[in-house]
Amino acid sequence: MNLWKDFNQGIVRENPVLRLMIGLCPVLAVSNNATNALGMSVAVAFVLVCSNWVVALIRKVTPDEIRIPIFIIVISTFVTVCDYVMNAYYPALYAALGVFVPLIVVNCIILGRAEAFAYRNPVLSSILDGIGMSLGFALALVSIGVIREVLGAGSVFGVPLFSSAQAATIMILPPGAFITIGLLMAAMNKMENKVQ
Amino acid sequence: MGSMNLFGIFFSAFLINNILLIRFIALCAFFGVSTKINTSIGMSFAVIFVMTVSSAVSWVIFHSILTPFHLEFLRTAVFILTIASLVQLEELYLKKMIPALYRAMGIYLPLITTNCAILAVAFLAIDYRYNFLQSMVYSIGVSCGYSLAIVLFAYIRERMALAPIPKWFQGYPIAFITAALMSLAFLGFTGMFGL
Numbered sequence: 001m002n003l004w005k006d007f008n009q010g011i012v013r014e015n016p017v018l019r020l021m022i023g024l025c026p027v028l029a030v031s032n033n034a035t036n037a038l039g040m041s042v043a044v045a046f047v048l049v050c051s052n053w054v055v056a057l058i059r060k061v062t063p064d065e066i067r068i069p070i071f072i073i074v075i076s077t078f079v080t081v082c083d084y085v086m087n088a089y090y091p092a093l094y095a096a097l098g099v100f101v102p103l104i105v106v107n108c109i110i111l112g113r114a115e116a117f118a119y120r121n122p123v124l125s126s127i128l129d130g131i132g133m134s135l136g137f138a139l140a141l142v143s144i145g146v147i148r149e150v151l152g153a154g155s156v157f158g159v160p161l162f163s164s165a166q167a168a169t170i171m172i173l174p175p176g177a178f179i180t181i182g183l184l185m186a187a188m189n190k191m192e193n194k195v196q
Numbered sequence: 197m198g199s200m201n202l203f204g205i206f207f208s209a210f211l212i213n214n215i216l217l218i219r220f221i222a223l224c225a226f227f228g229v230s231t232k233i234n235t236s237i238g239m240s241f242a243v244i245f246v247m248t249v250s251s252a253v254s255w256v257i258f259h260s261i262l263t264p265f266h267l268e269f270l271r272t273a274v275f276i277l278t279i280a281s282l283v284q285l286e287e288l289y290l291k292k293m294i295p296a297l298y299r300a301m302g303i304y305l306p307l308i309t310t311n312c313a314i315l316a317v318a319f320l321a322i323d324y325r326y327n328f329l330q331s332m333v334y335s336i337g338v339s340c341g342y343s344l345a346i347v348l349f350a351y352i353r354e355r356m357a358l359a360p361i362p363k364w365f366q367g368y369p370i371a372f373i374t375a376a377l378m379s380l381a382f383l384g385f386t387g388m389f390g391l
Binding site for chain 2: 021022024027028029034069072073077079080083084095098099100102103105106107108125170173174176177179181182185186187189190193196
């Protein structure tokens with residue numbers, strides 16, 4: 001039961017993007033279409049789950065004073081792996097995500113979970129926490145990506161829905177990202193009010 | 197040609213590709229510290245200072261240590277450690293040598309380690325294959341753009357604190373909508389100077 005709680009708290013209750021407001025940069029920058037959003041989610045999920053796993057594994061031998069540099073080394077190792085694998089097998093996606101792939105290393109979600117959860121909990125819970133948080137991140141990122149792609153380019157995952165001449169290009173330009181996430185947050189506030 | 201090129205790099209980094217509003221880097225701090233003008237000014241000074249020094253150091257490390265030994269794959273780990281330790285050194289130096297500036301920056305100096313703009317500029321200067329002078333001009337342009345955006349945004353948010361805003365939009369949602377309008381305005385710089 002406890003394991004289930006570790007898993008699902010990241011999805012809605014502590015959704016990293018829409019609730020905790022962390023890890024915002026990639027959410028806004030790569031959500032201009034659904035494919036990029038999904039690619040970024042997978043990359044973050046890989047790094048988050050692996051780093052939670054390793055941090056939990058070595059937490060008993062990690063000296064308290066230098067834990068942050070150790071976490072950073074662990075995280076940057078997995079980011080480098082992810083960087084090179086993506087560059088080799090998915091060059092188009094890698095080019096689209098650009099500098100945001102190496103920047104996963106300073107994504108606050110990953111260091112935050114290492115410090116707040118994986119450092120204090122056993123391996124299995126930490127892995128589940130990583131999966132749950134990644135799903136929450138992916139949920140926010142992909143839904144913003146779908147909204148922006150439908151409104152801004154008239155397609156979903158590259159499949160055209162209607163003529164792109166009717167689409168509002170502003171939605172796939174930078175301002176569209178801010179508008180989408182602002183309205184999404186306002187909608188969440190309103191829903192929460194109704195529930196209460 | 198050389199000076200024109202530097203001019204272009206500066207304005208491209210300063211306005212056209214503004215790091216906050218167009219490139220979406222370092223947004224956590226953008227929304228976090230921009231509720232007051234004073235804090236955003238402190239953050240701007242800290243960013244200008246740290247970004248210039250750390251992009252110079254990481255450029256030298258990349259081109260004179262990592263490249264000759266074919267260790268480019270270590271750049272992510274090396275850069276983040278360099279920046280983290282550099283921030284510590286700068287903090288010690290400023291505290292001793294320029295206490296007034298140190299007080300102005302306050303707690304924002306240590307916070308900068310997790311500011312992704314610093315790391316991003318180090319990466320981007322290498323991705324764009326800038327030489328040392330170009331990467332200096334680039335990092336100054338980026339940090340000026342950062343300061344401009346965050347201080348303007350703080351002014352707007354201070355005014356907005358008094359405005360009648362619908363209940364669900366209070367706080368972050370309206371801040372994002374404001375940022376959208378600012379971003380729209382910055383988009384207007386596209387094409388300036390033929391860039």
